Amino acid sequence: MQLLMNMLVNGEWRTDTYQATNEKGAFERGQTTFRNWIAGSDLPPHIEAEADERFQPEAGRYHLYVSYACPWAHRTLLVRALMGLEDAIDVSVVDPYRGEDGWQFTPEKAGCTEDKLHDSEFLRELYVEADPDATCRVTVPVLWDTEEETIVNNESREIIRMLSTGFRDVGKRDVDLAPESIRETVDEIITDIYEPINNGVYRAGFATKQGPYDEAVEELFDALDYWDDVLADQRFLAGDRLTEADICMFTTLIRFDHVYHTHFMCNVQYIHQYDNLWPYLRDVYQQPGVAETVDLGHIKEHYYTTHPDVTPHGIIARGPDLEFSAPHDRTALTE
Ligand SMILES: N[C@@H](CCC(=O)N[C@@H](CS)C(=O)NCC(=O)O)C(=O)O
Numbered sequence: 001m002q003l004l005m006n007m008l009v010n011g012e013w014r015t016d017t018y019q020a021t022n023e024k025g026a027f028e029r030g031q032t033t034f035r036n037w038i039a040g041s042d043l044p045p046h047i048e049a050e051a052d053e054r055f056q057p058e059a060g061r062y063h064l065y066v067s068y069a070c071p072w073a074h075r076t077l078l079v080r081a082l083m084g085l086e087d088a089i090d091v092s093v094v095d096p097y098r099g100e101d102g103w104q105f106t107p108e109k110a111g112c113t114e115d116k117l118h119d120s121e122f123l124r125e126l127y128v129e130a131d132p133d134a135t136c137r138v139t140v141p142v143l144w145d146t147e148e149e150t151i152v153n154n155e156s157r158e159i160i161r162m163l164s165t166g167f168r169d170v171g172k173r174d175v176d177l178a179p180e181s182i183r184e185t186v187d188e189i190i191t192d193i194y195e196p197i198n199n200g201v202y203r204a205g206f207a208t209k210q211g212p213y214d215e216a217v218e219e220l221f222d223a224l225d226y227w228d229d230v231l232a233d234q235r236f237l238a239g240d241r242l243t244e245a246d247i248c249m250f251t252t253l254i255r256f257d258h259v260y261h262t263h264f265m266c267n268v269q270y271i272h273q274y275d276n277l278w279p280y281l282r283d284v285y286q287q288p289g290v291a292e293t294v295d296l297g298h299i300k301e302h303y304y305t306t307h308p309d310v311t312p313h314g315i316i317a318r319g320p321d322l323e324f325s326a327p328h329d330r331t332a333l334t335e
Contacts, residue, residue: 025209032155033136041166057166059088065142068295069096069302071251072156073141079160081289084172096302189245196223205264231276235333259303282328
């Protein structure tokens with residue numbers, strides 16, 4: 001069995017095209033298509049592009065399209081909150097359920113909004129507006145430019161780097177999430193945790209054969225064990241400071257026990273059973289602005305109802321009951 005997903009093909013919405021798994025039963029994530037760079041932001045080393053002078057970092061000009069359910073979109077909400085960019089960059093939130101028509105705006109539903117800019121019904125309308133011949137998946141997050149009326153970029157790792165380096169003068173909080181002195185380490189960590197952890201949970205959950213599942217789960221828990229050890233001696237992934245690397249780790253960890261453990265069968269261990277990852281997760285959760293970006297209701301609804309190949313009846317698993325606000329006792333590591 002191969003997992004099919006919906007996508008745009010030459011601007012037309014198709015429900016029979018995108019194969020999420022290959023012939024070996026392994027999940028393969030598609031490439032992202034809109035990759036412009038905002039002027040004045042620093043590019044990570046793996047990107048061969050130039051910042052585009054058309055896109056200047058200005059308050060009120062850009063808009064984020066997100067789902068609270070999505071770990072990639074969540075990265076952008078976190079950087080926005082930690083830097084105090086809420087007034088400068090507004091957000092539209094899609095319905096956590098993604099059906100045959102893709103992401104949809106259902107403002108009547110709790111935590112969701114309308115498309116604040118265009119009044120569209122489906123997110124795909126924006127993709128077609130940006131490129132009438134678009135052939136791509138319709139994903140969140142999307143960074144939208146209200147001046148050029150187009151998508152600047154829809155790759156989370158790139159959007160967060162643009163915000164954290166290009167919008168330092170725009171944000172209300174003086175927070176540097178990619179400090180130059182440790183930027184190389186931050187970039188290495190983001191790359192290192194992507195395949196086994198951030199994408200690893202999807203590789204486990206979407207595998208349609210035992211081999212790719214086993215491989216994904218082994219790599220995932222090896223990586224979690226490794227970072228649990230690292231976090232015994234240091235407060236954050238890159239040392240003493242909270243950085244983009246922690247943001248990338250956080251959005252997977254916060255979903256883990258409620259969703260990935262059960263729904264994606266990443267059930268070797270819960271995060272709340274780890275000596276250091278669990279207090280670390282609470283530490284990041286308790287940073288200013290972070291808790292407000294976490295909507296466990298949207299997260300659970302999305303995963304358990306949107307993947308009929310994985311959970312055909314759409315029943316949302318109840319537990320576990322976790323206290324993310326409990327004291328974490330990790331400040332001593334930076335004193
Ligand atoms: N590479 C993208 C991945 C984004 C992504 O896959 N988002 C998911 C939600 S968690 C999505 O919108 N999927 C819709 C689809 O694939 O059709 C990023 O990091 O921004």
